[in-house]
Amino acid sequence: MGKIGLDNVKLNYNDNGTVYNALDGLTFDVKEGEFVSLIGSSGCGKSTALSVLSGLRDPDSGTLLIDGQPTTGTGKNRGVVFQHYSLFPWMTVIKNVEYGIRQVFPDKPKKERLTEAKKYLEKVGLADFVSKYPFQLSGGMQQRAAIARTLAMKPEILLMDEPFGAIDAKNRVVLQDLLLQILEESDEKKTVIFVTHDVDEAILLSDRILFMDQKKISKEIAVNFPRPRNREELIDKEAYRTLRKRVVNLFYYESDEKSDVEGGEGI
Amino acid sequence: MIQKLHRVLPHILFIILIALVLSPSVEGTGQYLPFLVVCIAIEMSLIFNFKKNVANDIGIIVYIFLIIWEYFTAKVGLKNAMLYPAPENVFAIFPKDYEKILEGVFSSLRLMFAGFGLALLFGVSLGLLVGLSNRTSSILMPIVKVISPIPPIIYSPYAVALLPSFRAASIFVITLTIFWPIFMNMILSVQQIDRKIMDSARTLNIQRGSMIWHILLPYSLPGIINSLTVSVSTSFLVLTAAEMIGATSGLGWYIKYHSDFANYSKVVFGIIMIGVIVTLLNVLISLIRKILIRWK
Incomplete structure (x- = not known):
């Protein structure tokens, strides 16, 4: 039994009378402590899948399963980091984190909540920016703060929707390494589902990559590199390059459902 | 050169x-x-x-x-x-007549602040109530769209006749002037809140009370203050006009009273005074904005 999973989830969008199919029988299962990336071209349904997992949308049919139990709506067992605007612009960075903690631990005294918030902000390298407002921070720093808030709420499951998608290449690398490093820490071990369209990001971070096409999972690829992982070591490996090619090829062959792209021949 | x-x-x-x-x-x-x-x-x-x-x-x-x-x-x-x-x-009017003038200013300002307070209280709370319930807003919005464009100044002769005192009548008219923009603003900002902020709030599992107090109110605050900036001048116009009709103090009364005696030095001074007061009120509002909205 997995920690979190979807069972034959179908979802339609209704846009002014026109019905769009957003998810068409999506099924997968993620084990406890596993890091799984959902990748695919834009419009494949990966962000919609994450919104079902987070409980922001309930499926039209099929079930969201957490610890084997059918679940609807949002819940404290799941923390979400979005691409934009996870933080509330009218709260300082530390207030944002403290406010998140208060939702989960309302009985904790304010002083402790602030100490806890500070601890997590230090973890993501924002110790000197705690009393800034989000608009005073760069996009990368805002995402650091959003990650700190989500981690401080101690969810069992971390859901991330292209969290580094809007960040420049250099800072994206820094944030990926930071996320790797934090999740290695024993007390922050979490089940993670990470939506991205960046192949390198998916390989670096994940234990398993689920490739989505036509509103469902079309391919599943295990990433068996040992942890802790080091970016420089990893990209020099022959196995990394083979795997990368294999994943990239999925994007080119995506519409041809019958094609077997394993091994990556053909390009 | x-x-x-x-x-x-x-x-x-x-x-x-x-x-x-x-x-x-x-x-x-x-x-x-x-x-x-x-x-x-x-x-x-x-x-x-x-x-x-x-x-x-x-x-x-x-x-x-x-x-x-x-x-x-x-x-x-x-x-x-x-x-x-x-x-x-x-x-030269001011040193001669300052007691009467300041009394008028304070009397006008008292009515203004009472109107502002009531309009804020009702505009924000009713706006939240209507904005949060789709059913209520679908019933009330068509009615509101008919009533709200009526210029509140129109009510002033009737309000002066209907309500027990002039004070009550002018507070009523000022409140109404400021109430509509705040009320409409509040409904719109609750109903059209940025989906990204709403999603973020929902994934935090925020309780309803905290949702209103910590999310919806601060989110709407810039809009409320903007509509105050616009309505401060309008409401002063409404007030002075009402004072011309039925008051025995206030700047509107001062101007009307002295023009009846053809004392135009006092009339012109009263007009300048109104300009000064409205400017000061606007400065006050932008000061409040600066203090309350440091996050933009």
């Missing part, structure tokens, strides 16, 4: 103005000291803002206006001198 001239022009105009004020006037022109104080105050604020080009331009316009006013009323002497009071006479 021209730039340099532009720099010193307002100060040259100031000296001309002062010389003009101090030169002999036609009969019936009163004390020049209060007007002189006003001129010096303008010059001081110009010197204080000398770095801003626009201050220079404004200074030139203001001085030219004052010179023309001073020249034609106090020095040349127009035919209907009573209708065109000299600036000396206008500004």
Whole structure:
């Protein structure tokens, strides 16, 4: 039994009378402590899948399963980091984190909540920016703060929707390494589902990559590199390059459902 | 060269103005000291803002206006001198009549603040209530769209007749003037809240009370303050108009009362006073905005 999973989830969008199919029988299962990336071209349904997992949308049919139990709506067992605007612009960075903690631990005294918030902000390298407002921070720093808030709420499951998608290449690398490093820490071990369209990001971070096409999972690829992982070591490996090619090829062959792209021949 | 001239022009105009004020006037022109104080105050604020080009331009316009006013009323002497009071006479009103004037100002301001308070209280809370419930808003919005465009000033003669005191009537009319924009603003901002912020709030599993207090209210605050900025002038217009109809104090009453006695120095001074008060209120609101909205 997995920690979190979807069972034959179908979802339609209704846009002014026109019905769009957003998810068409999506099924997968993620084990406890596993890091799984959902990748695919834009419009494949990966962000919609994450919104079902987070409980922001309930499926039209099929079930969201957490610890084997059918679940609807949002819940404290799941923390979400979005691409934009996870933080509330009218709260300082530390207030944002403290406010998140208060939702989960309302009985904790304010002083402790602030100490806890500070601890997590230090973890993501924002110790000197705690009393800034989000608009005073760069996009990368805002995402650091959003990650700190989500981690401080101690969810069992971390859901991330292209969290580094809007960040420049250099800072994206820094944030990926930071996320790797934090999740290695024993007390922050979490089940993670990470939506991205960046192949390198998916390989670096994940234990398993689920490739989505036509509103469902079309391919599943295990990433068996040992942890802790080091970016420089990893990209020099022959196995990394083979795997990368294999994943990239999925994007080119995506519409041809019958094609077997394993091994990556053909390009 | 021209730039340099532009720099010193307002100060040259100031000296001309002062010389003009101090030169002999036609009969019936009163004390020049209060007007002189006003001129010096303008010059001081110009010197204080000398770095801003626009201050220079404004200074030139203001001085030219004052010179023309001073020249034609106090020095040349127009035919209907009573209708065109000299600036000396206008500004001399304040030291003579300041008790009555300040009493009027405070009486007007008290009514304004009462109206602001009530409008904020009802506008925000009812706006939240209606905005949060789709059913209520779909029932009320068509009705509101008919009632809200009626200019509240229209109610004032009826309100003066209907309500027990003039105070109650003017508070009612001011409240209504400010209420509609705040109420509509609140409904819109609750219903059209940025989906990203809403999603973020929902994934945090925020309780309803905290949702209102920590998310919806701060999210709507800039809109509320913006609509206050707009309605402060309108509500002052409404108030002074109402005071002209039925009050026994206040700036509107002051102007109406003295125009009935053809005392136009006092009328013009009252008008200038209203400009000053509205400006001060606007400064107050932008100060409040600066304090409350540090996050933009």
